[in-house]
Amino acid sequence: MTDLLAVEPLEAKTPLGPLFWACVAWLSLNVLAAILANLLPLQDPLFQNYSALNAGPSLHHLLGTDDLGRDIFSRIVFGSRISILVGIGAMFIGFGIGAPLGMLTAYRRGKFDHIVTTMMYVLLAFPAIIAVIAVLSFWTPRSILKIIIVIGAASIPLVYRVVRAASLSVATRDFVTAAKVQGASSLRILLREILPNITPIMVSFLLIGIASVVTLEGALAFLGLSVNPPTPSWGNMINESRTVLAQNPWLVLFPSLALCLFLLSLNFIGDRLRTYFDVSEVKL
Amino acid sequence: MIKYVARRVALLIGISFVISIGSFYLIHLLPGDPAVFILGTNDSPANRAILFKQLGLDRSIVTQYLIWIGHVLHGNLGISFISHNSVVSTIKAALPIDLEMIFLSQIVAFASAVPLAMRSARKPDGWLDRVLGAGSFTLLSVPPFIIIVLLVLFVSIKLGVANTGPASFVPLSQNFLVNLESLVLPSFTLSVGSFVVYYRVLRSDLIATLQEEFITMARSKGISARRIMWRHAFRPSSVALLGTAGVNIGGLLASGFVVQYLLAIPGLGYTLISAIDTSDYLLVQGIVLVVSVGVVFINFVFDFIINIVDPRISRE
Amino acid sequence: MSPDSRHLLEVDQLSTTFATPHGLLPAVSEVSFTLQEDETIGIVGESGSGKTVLARTIMGLQPMTNIQVEGSVLINGFQVVGASDPEKRKHWGTDVAMVFQDPMTSLNPVMRIGKQIDETLRVRLGMSRQSAKARAIELLTLVGIPSSTERYDAFPGELSGGMRQRVVIATALACSPKLLLADEPTTGLDVTIQAQILNLLGELQQRLHMSVVLITHDLGVVATRTSRLIVMYAGRVVEIGETRDIFAHHRMPYTRALLDSSPRISNPSHTRLLAIPGRPPNLLNLPNGCSFAPRCSFATDQCHNERPPLTPSSEPGHSFACWNPLPISTRSEMS
Numbered sequence: 001m002t003d004l005l006a007v008e009p010l011e012a013k014t015p016l017g018p019l020f021w022a023c024v025a026w027l028s029l030n031v032l033a034a035i036l037a038n039l040l041p042l043q044d045p046l047f048q049n050y051s052a053l054n055a056g057p058s059l060h061h062l063l064g065t066d067d068l069g070r071d072i073f074s075r076i077v078f079g080s081r082i083s084i085l086v087g088i089g090a091m092f093i094g095f096g097i098g099a100p101l102g103m104l105t106a107y108r109r110g111k112f113d114h115i116v117t118t119m120m121y122v123l124l125a126f127p128a129i130i131a132v133i134a135v136l137s138f139w140t141p142r143s144i145l146k147i148i149i150v151i152g153a154a155s156i157p158l159v160y161r162v163v164r165a166a167s168l169s170v171a172t173r174d175f176v177t178a179a180k181v182q183g184a185s186s187l188r189i190l191l192r193e194i195l196p197n198i199t200p201i202m203v204s205f206l207l208i209g210i211a212s213v214v215t216l217e218g219a220l221a222f223l224g225l226s227v228n229p230p231t232p233s234w235g236n237m238i239n240e241s242r243t244v245l246a247q248n249p250w251l252v253l254f255p256s257l258a259l260c261l262f263l264l265s266l267n268f269i270g271d272r273l274r275t276y277f278d279v280s281e282v283k284l
Numbered sequence: 285m286i287k288y289v290a291r292r293v294a295l296l297i298g299i300s301f302v303i304s305i306g307s308f309y310l311i312h313l314l315p316g317d318p319a320v321f322i323l324g325t326n327d328s329p330a331n332r333a334i335l336f337k338q339l340g341l342d343r344s345i346v347t348q349y350l351i352w353i354g355h356v357l358h359g360n361l362g363i364s365f366i367s368h369n370s371v372v373s374t375i376k377a378a379l380p381i382d383l384e385m386i387f388l389s390q391i392v393a394f395a396s397a398v399p400l401a402m403r404s405a406r407k408p409d410g411w412l413d414r415v416l417g418a419g420s421f422t423l424l425s426v427p428p429f430i431i432i433v434l435l436v437l438f439v440s441i442k443l444g445v446a447n448t449g450p451a452s453f454v455p456l457s458q459n460f461l462v463n464l465e466s467l468v469l470p471s472f473t474l475s476v477g478s479f480v481v482y483y484r485v486l487r488s489d490l491i492a493t494l495q496e497e498f499i500t501m502a503r504s505k506g507i508s509a510r511r512i513m514w515r516h517a518f519r520p521s522s523v524a525l526l527g528t529a530g531v532n533i534g535g536l537l538a539s540g541f542v543v544q545y546l547l548a549i550p551g552l553g554y555t556l557i558s559a560i561d562t563s564d565y566l567l568v569q570g571i572v573l574v575v576s577v578g579v580v581f582i583n584f585v586f587d588f589i590i591n592i593v594d595p596r597i598s599r600e
Numbered sequence: 601m602s603p604d605s606r607h608l609l610e611v612d613q614l615s616t617t618f619a620t621p622h623g624l625l626p627a628v629s630e631v632s633f634t635l636q637e638d639e640t641i642g643i644v645g646e647s648g649s650g651k652t653v654l655a656r657t658i659m660g661l662q663p664m665t666n667i668q669v670e671g672s673v674l675i676n677g678f679q680v681v682g683a684s685d686p687e688k689r690k691h692w693g694t695d696v697a698m699v700f701q702d703p704m705t706s707l708n709p710v711m712r713i714g715k716q717i718d719e720t721l722r723v724r725l726g727m728s729r730q731s732a733k734a735r736a737i738e739l740l741t742l743v744g745i746p747s748s749t750e751r752y753d754a755f756p757g758e759l760s761g762g763m764r765q766r767v768v769i770a771t772a773l774a775c776s777p778k779l780l781l782a783d784e785p786t787t788g789l790d791v792t793i794q795a796q797i798l799n800l801l802g803e804l805q806q807r808l809h810m811s812v813v814l815i816t817h818d819l820g821v822v823a824t825r826t827s828r829l830i831v832m833y834a835g836r837v838v839e840i841g842e843t844r845d846i847f848a849h850h851r852m853p854y855t856r857a858l859l860d861s862s863p864r865i866s867n868p869s870h871t872r873l874l875a876i877p878g879r880p881p882n883l884l885n886l887p888n889g890c891s892f893a894p895r896c897s898f899a900t901d902q903c904h905n906e907r908p909p910l911t912p913s914s915e916p917g918h919s920f921a922c923w924n925p926l927p928i929s930t931r932s933e934m935s
Contacts, residue, residue, distance in 0.1 A: 034471055073529070077418050111552055115457045122295075122298065122299050122302055127531075127534050127538050127579060129535070129538040130537070130572065130575055130576055130579070131306070131576075133538075133541070133556070133560075133572075134307070134310055134572040135305075135310070135313065137560040137568050138311065138565065138568070139313045139314075140314070140315065141367075155353045211425070213397075215427045217431075218427055218429065219427060219429050219538075219541075219542055221546055222429040222542060222545075223541065223542065223555070223557055224561075225560070226507040235429075238429065238433055240428065241433070242433060242436075242450075242546055245433070245436060245437050245441055246441050249437055250432050252434070252437060253434075256430045256433070256434065259427070259430065260426050260430065263425035263426075263427075264422060264425040266425075267421070267424055267425050268421075271421070271426070416808050496705065497700060497701075497702065497705040497706045498705060498706050498707055498708045498709070500656075500661055500700070500706075501698070501700050501706045501707070501768070501771070502659055502696060502708065503661060503692070504659065504692055504693070504698045504700075504772075505692065505693045505697075505719070505720040505723075505724070505771065505774075506688075506689045506690070506691070506692035506693035506694065506720070506723070506724050507689070507719065507720070507723045507724070508686075508689065508723075508776075509685065511723065515711075515713070515719070516708050519710050519711075520708070520709060520710045593710065594709075595710065595755050595757070596709055596710070596755075596757055
C-alpha cells in the first residue's frame with residue numbers, strides 16, 4: 001500500500017504513565033528497606049518468640065509469625081537483601097563480561113565475532129538453571145558469593161546476545177561510519193557512539209535480567225540450594241512454609257506476594273522503558 | 285534442506301560434546317579428593333579400588349574423560365555407591381514421569397494459547413486482548429514454585445481435593461485415573477508459564493502476519509475469516525512459537541524439579557534434589573548429563589519442525 | 601461502447617477518510633465514475649494520489665477500524681459501502697477480484713501455489729479436491745506458466761517475480777470474476793516482464809469478457825490498453841475522459857505534467873524527462889483551493905482559494921477540474 005505509506009504518521013511518544021512511577025516507587029522502597037534494614041525499628045528476624053508460633057497478622061507482628069515464632073515482616077525485609085544482592089551481583093558479572101564482549105564483536109565482526117557468537121549460542125542451548133544446579137551441587141560448601149558467580153556466569157550468553165544485537169543495529173548506522181571516516185579510534189566509537197545508543201535497551205534488559213535472576217535464586221532457595229537457613233530469603237521462606245501450609249497460610253502468602261510484586265515492578269519498568277525508547281527491532 | 289539438517293546434526297554433536305566435558309568435569313569441582321565424596325560412608329579400600337578402576341581417577345584428566353565417555357557411550361553411567369543402584373536404571377525409572385508431566389502441560393498450554401492468541405490478534409486492543417495482555421504480563425512475574433505452593437494451599441488443603449496434595453503420586457502403570465489426578469496440579473503449574481509465553485509470542489506474530497499483503501489477498505478471494513486465520517495466518521506466524529516452545533520445553537524440565545520436589549513426585553527433579561541431599565554425586569552427574577543432552581535434542585527436533593512449517597528458513 | 605451495455609460498476613461520490621493520531625486523512629474524496637461490461641478503464645496518478653485506497657474501497661477490502669467510507673459503490677448491483685464482511689465475501693472472487701501490486705508479498709510464502717488457487721475453487725465454488733486441482737493447473741497454463749503440473753507444488757519463493765504475478769492473476773481469475781481490479785500489477789517487475797504481464801491481462805480481458813480497472817502511475821501503460829482514463833491527484837479526480845481525448849486534449853496542467861514526466865516512444869532518444877516540481881501535498885493539511893496549485897505554474901489566487909469543480913470539456917464524457925485549463929490547441933503536441 002505505497003499510497004498509504006506516502007503519509008508517514010509520526011509516532012507520538014506515550015508518557016510512561018502513573019503505573020510506571022508506582023512501580024519505581026515500590027522498587028525504591030524495597031531497595032531502601034533492604035539497605036536500611038538494620039537501622040529500621042524491625043524485630044530481629046532470627047528471634048524465636050515461642051509464645052507466638054504461627055500467629056496471624058497483629059499489631060505486634062504486622063504480618064504474623066512463622067512456625068518458630070519469628071516475625072514474618074522482618075524476615076521479608078531482611079530476606080529481600082539476598083534477592084537484591086544476588087540479582088545485582090549476578091547482573092554485574094553478566095553485564096561486566098557479556099556487554100563489552102557483545103559490543104566488541106558487533107563492532108569488529110569477522111572471524112572473532114563468528115567464533116564467540118557460535119560459542120555463546122552453544123551455551124544458550126540449554127537452560128541456565130540446570131547448569132546452575134549442577135555446579136552449585138558440586139561446588140560445596142555453598143555461599144552467597146558462589147551463587148552470584150554461578151548465576152552471573154550463566155547469564156553472560158544472554159546478555160551477550162542482547163547487547164550484540166543492539167550494537168549491531170547501531171554499528172551499521174551512518175553516524176558510526178562517519179565517525180570512522182573522521183578517524184575516530186575504535187575505543188572512542190565504542191564508548192561515544194555505540195554505548196550511548198544502546199544504553200536504553202541495556203537498562204531495560206538489566207531490569208528484566210535482575211527479575212530473572214531473582215526468580216532463579218528463589219527457585220534455588222526453594223529447592224534448598226541457596227543460602228543456608230536460618231538466614232531468611234524469600235525463596236527459603238516459601239520453602240519452609242510448605243510443611244505448615246495448613247496451619248499457617250500467611251507464611252507462604254506474604255513472601256510470595258513480596259517476591260511477585262518485586263518481580264512485577266522490575267518487569268513492568270523494563271517493559272515500559274523498552275517500548276518508550278522504541279527498541280522493538282531488538283528482541284529481548 | 286539436507287545440507288541444513290546435516291549442519292544441525294553436526295551442531296547437535298558438537299554441543300553434546302561440550303556438555304559431556306562439562307558434566308564430566310563436575311566431580312572435579314568437589315573440594316579435595318572426589319573419591320571421598322563419591323564413596324561417602326561406603327569408603328572402603330575395596331570400593332575405592334572399584335571406583336578408581338571405574339573412573340580411572342589415578343590417571344591424567346584426559347584419560348579419565350576418555351574412560352568416562354567410553355562408558356557413557358555404552359550406556360553406562362556407573363553404579364551409585366550410595367544407593368547401590370545403577371545410575372541408568374534410576375534415570376530410566378524417573379524420566380517417564382517428567383515426560384508425562386511435560387506432555388500434559390503442553391497440551392493444556394497450546395490448547396489455550398493458540399485460540400486465545402487468535403482471538404486477541406483479530407481485535408488488537410479490544411477488551412479481550414487488554415485483559416489477556418495484562419493477565420499474561422502479571423503471570424510472567426509469578427514463578428512456578430509460587431504457583432504450585434499456592435495451588436496446593438488452595439486446592440488440596442482448603443478445598444480438600446483428593447489425590448492432589450504432596451506425596452499422593454501414583455504411577456501411570458498402577459492406576460491411570462489416579463495418576464492423572466495426581467498430575468493435575470503439577471501439569472497445570474507447568475502449563476501456566478508455557479501458556480503465557482506461547483500466547484504472547486503467537487499473538488504478536490499473528491498481528492504482524494495479519495497486516496501482510498497476502499492476507500488481504502486471501503480475503504479478496506472471499507474465504508472466511510476463520511479459514512484465513514488457520515490456513516493463512518497461523519502457519520507463517522508459528523515459527524517463533526515453535527522456537528520458543530523448543531527452548532521452553534527444555535526449561536520445563538527445570539520447572540518440573542520444583543514441582544516434583546514439593547509434591548514428592550519421583551521424577552528426575554525429585555531424584556536429583558534427593559541425590560544432592562544424600563551426596564550421591566554419580567547420580568547427580570548422570571541426571572545433569574541426560575537432562576542437558578535431552579534439552580539440546582528437543583531444541584534440535586523443534587528446529588527441524590520449524591523447517592517443515594516454513595520452507596523459507598532452510599532456503600536462506 | 602454500445603448504448604445498451606449496462607454499468608457493471610457504479611462509483612458515486614465515494615470518499616474514504618482515515619482517522620489517524622494526527623487528524624482526519626481524506627485519502628479519497630468524492631470520486632464518481634462508471635464502468636461498463638467488457639470495458640477497461642485506467643486510473644493514473646503519482647504515488648500518494650489515493651489510487652490504491654480507491655481500489656480497496658471499491659472492493660470493500662479496507663479494515664473496518666478507523667476508516668470512514670461515504671458515497672456508494674455498486675458492483676453488479678451490490679452495494680459495497682456499508683456491507684459486512686460475510687456479505688462482501690459472497691461477491692469477492694466471483695463478482696470482483698483484485699490483482700495485487702507486489703507479487704513478492706501478495707502470495708502466502710508457506711503455502712504451495714497450487715493450493716492457493718484451488719482453495720478459492722473449493723471454498724467458493726464447492727469443487728472437489730481433484731477437479732479443483734485440475735482447474736488450478738488449467739489456470740496456471742492459461743496465465744502462461746510452463747510445466748504447470750509441476751509448478752502446482754512449488755512454493756512462491758521458488759518462482760521469479762513475473763511468474764509469481766502470473767500466479768496472482770491466476771488466483772484472481774479462478775472464479776471468473778466479472779470485474780478485475782488491477783492495482784499497479786507491474787510495479788515490482790522488470791520492464792520486459794511488465795509488457796508481458798500487461799499483454800496477458802489485456803488478452804484475458806478480451807477472452808473472458810471481464811471489465812478491468814487498471815491502476816498505474818505510468819501513463820505509457822494505459823495509453824493503448826484502456827478506453828477511458830481517470831487522472832487522480834490528492835485523492836480527487838482531476839480529469840476524466842476517453843483515453844485518446846486525454847492524451848490529445850488534456851486540459852488539466854497536472855495531466856500535462858504527468859505526460860511530460862513519462863517516457864514516450866515518439867520522442868527522440870535521450871529526450872530529457874521533465875520531473876514534476878514540488879511534492880504531492882500532505883493529505884492531513886490540504887490547501888483550500890486546488891490541491892495542485894502549489895506546484896502549478898499557472899496557478900492564480902483563485903486556484904489557491906477556491907477548489908475547481910469538474911467541468912465538462914468539448915468532447916463527450918471529458919471533464920477536468922481546473923480554473924485555468926490549458927487551451928484546446930495543445931492537441932498538436934500529441935501526434
